[in-house]
Amino acid sequence: MKLLGSGIFKGMAVTLENFVRSYFDRDRKHHLFTKEYAWKSDAPADQLPARADTTVTTRSRNFPMLLHDGKGSEDPMASIRCVACQICERECPPQCIFIEKEYDANGKFVKRPVIFDIDISVCMSCQICVEVCPFDAIVMNSEFELSNNDRFNGLLVRRDALLKSNDYYHRIHPEEAQERDDRMAREKAEKEAKQAAADAAKKKAAELAAEKAAELAAAKPKVDPAAPTATPQ
Numbered sequence: 001m002k003l004l005g006s007g008i009f010k011g012m013a014v015t016l017e018n019f020v021r022s023y024f025d026r027d028r029k030h031h032l033f034t035k036e037y038a039w040k041s042d043a044p045a046d047q048l049p050a051r052a053d054t055t056v057t058t059r060s061r062n063f064p065m066l067l068h069d070g071k072g073s074e075d076p077m078a079s080i081r082c083v084a085c086q087i088c089e090r091e092c093p094p095q096c097i098f099i100e101k102e103y104d105a106n107g108k109f110v111k112r113p114v115i116f117d118i119d120i121s122v123c124m125s126c127q128i129c130v131e132v133c134p135f136d137a138i139v140m141n142s143e144f145e146l147s148n149n150d151r152f153n154g155l156l157v158r159r160d161a162l163l164k165s166n167d168y169y170h171r172i173h174p175e176e177a178q179e180r181d182d183r184m185a186r187e188k189a190e191k192e193a194k195q196a197a198a199d200a201a202k203k204k205a206a207e208l209a210a211e212k213a214a215e216l217a218a219a220k221p222k223v224d225p226a227a228p229t230a231t232p233q
């Protein structure tokens, strides 16, 4: 029979073992970090020599990022998924998201954010912004090295720094990204089928209305313009 709370002691024993071994092992990272490494940064590998052994896995979540569907050097803003609906801004519990909508020269809203900032000194990584976004535009990044010596502006992550490609998302969270892509494709197909059915019904209704109008016109008695009209007495 498993004793209630025994898992806590088991975990503490592993921690204690790692802690003690770290004093005798020069390469203590082999005991302090897990080997389930799956995260790859966009930065060149030679700039990140220490990252081969991190605790980051495909299940790691840290702060949010914004997704775009561009490839390579394409302008990420051309395919940004965010439509600046501001739902995440409203729902974020500590209110650390700030969004401003983009307008064109005629003052028309172009469904993109001109400003999208997240204050990561306030963000509590709750993922509520991800849950509420109806456009699959914001997801969690596993990037953890965000330390900065500017405690104010340095922790305000701007739109362009938040923007990551869907390919990057697939690299850090392959299963989740695939599930999201599949669901989006399914929803798009369902929406298109619904729209096609609605268009067909509309067309049919218009045809029926035209037929009815033609029948009514045919049933109406014809007036002969040459026929003599009755003169009043």
Ligand code: SF4
Residues within 6 Å of the ligand: 081, 082, 083, 084, 085, 086, 087, 088, 089, 099, 132, 133, 134, 135, 136, 137, 138
């Ligand atoms: S990330 Fe999603 S919820 Fe937030 S503003 Fe953009 S589209 Fe709306």
Ligand code: SF4
Residues within 6 Å of the ligand: 064, 091, 092, 093, 094, 095, 096, 097, 118, 122, 123, 124, 125, 126, 127, 128, 129, 130
């Ligand atoms: S993870 Fe939570 S706290 Fe951070 S921006 Fe999203 S909703 Fe706000």
